[in-house]
Amino acid sequence: MNGKRLNPHISIDCVLFGFDFEKLHVLLIDRGRYHSDFLHESIQYALPGDLIYMVEDLDEGAMRILKDLTGLHNIFMEQFGAFGNPNRMNSEADQRWLRSIRSEPEERVVTIGYFSLVKMTDYVPVASSFAKSAVWVPVNEVTELAFDHNELLEKALGSLREHMQTRPIGFNLLPPKFTLGQLQKLYEAIHDREIDKRNFRRKIMKLGIVKELEEKQKGVAHKPARFFSFDKGRYEELLEEGFQNFKL
């Protein structure tokens, strides 16, 4: 029975994206606060990640890490690359941290990156969670991360953008009911550019992957918007027809 032994050579790092109807966020682990008393540098963040188990598939490992961290499962995840620069963990601060959490801190580790899309409301980090201290940070406010994690984040973002062109995965970042304005903001946040409202709505409606609901917004200081939900059936129909153009 070695199912639970760690494989000290291979890790998985997860880039969890979230959306608050304004900006695209990424979930980071604060590694400065509870280790390393003589880190007087400013707090440094890292992507959540872990070594894989000896007997565990990569996809499984990624889902385990996400589950352990957030309690969520059955979440959209996608591998976006492997990173194995032999010096990727060699900085002073990285080594110090590794010595505090790994039994073989010197070991070279190749990491596999996964990104996943999480409804931010489904996971609200608890301020004083004792095990990990996680926090949602707007992607465009991320500063220097541990290891090669800035590179991972860049790649993850690029991969997310590419994926969005061929599958409407963005819906994973929204609650079951959403307005077209919110959907548009999501696309704008991910692609970091403005989109024409009328053109956007026309395109989405033509695709037909969205169902109009009866319900409308309440308590907003403007004309209340209609809610929509993602039409999974219609989406799968489109896929079967070989359709795969969700460009906006």
Next chain:
Amino acid sequence: MNGKRLNPHISIDCVLFGFDFEKLHVLLIDRGRYHSDFLHESIQYALPGDLIYMVEDLDEGAMRILKDLTGLHNIFMEQFGAFGNPNRMNSEADQRWLRSIRSEPEERVVTIGYFSLVKMTDYVPVASSFAKSAVWVPVNEVTELAFDHNELLEKALGSLREHMQTRPIGFNLLPPKFTLGQLQKLYEAIHDREIDKRNFRRKIMKLGIVKELEEKQKGVAHKPARFFSFDKGRYEELLEEGFQNFKL
């Protein structure tokens, strides 16, 4: 000095694509012919690959493998995924082969897949090369491969197709001078569908990433076609403008 020690946990497998003006090919290693006397099954092929060195970046490793196998360097390569199913090497035949070539055949190995584009004329496998016995096989005639290599090949092909939509990497499969007919055949081979000749030519010419040469074909039993060459300067200009649509 441990630069040359092998890392028994991580390997790289290379999917080398080639094009003979007719079909898309992939370079496979025949592992049945020189090991394993008691393999009376039919010959089985595998993708070329190797463990990485202890101190070696993944991209470096991929280039090393390609160089060792073909003598080629400075070749287009692109990572397309990591594969770590714990059972990926557990079949009878795979284990038998591993025992003959690895010092730790039981070790679990995660592999990183790279695909690369090679001018078939630049590498003609020698029939009796003693070290390896490699062979170009048309992609759509590939049968059962070792390990999870069929899966790798599928992924590589998908990744190649995707990449072709945003960068004109296909030129790496052609000689410096080529005809538009050959270029079209390349696109047809990779995407596995027919393309209208006139529309294809119009689109390519509009892009302007191809330069007309004076020279024409000779000795062909039909109207000789004009040669073209890839216009790298123009291509880089396009990239700077943010252009990235090479759909056909």
Next chain:
DNA sequence: CCAAAAGTGTTGAAGTTACACCCATGC
């Protein structure tokens, strides 16, 4: 009444598809 986002059509330009015939060459 003011601010804020919702909702709604038209037009011109660009891009895409489908389609058929003559040309130059080797054998």
Next chain:
DNA sequence: GCATGGGTGTAACTTCAACACTTTTGG
């Protein structure tokens, strides 16, 4: 002279980009 692939234009259709005003609500 015939088989082979090279080379060429047009018309219908679809998609895309740009653009401005009225509506409904809360405060």
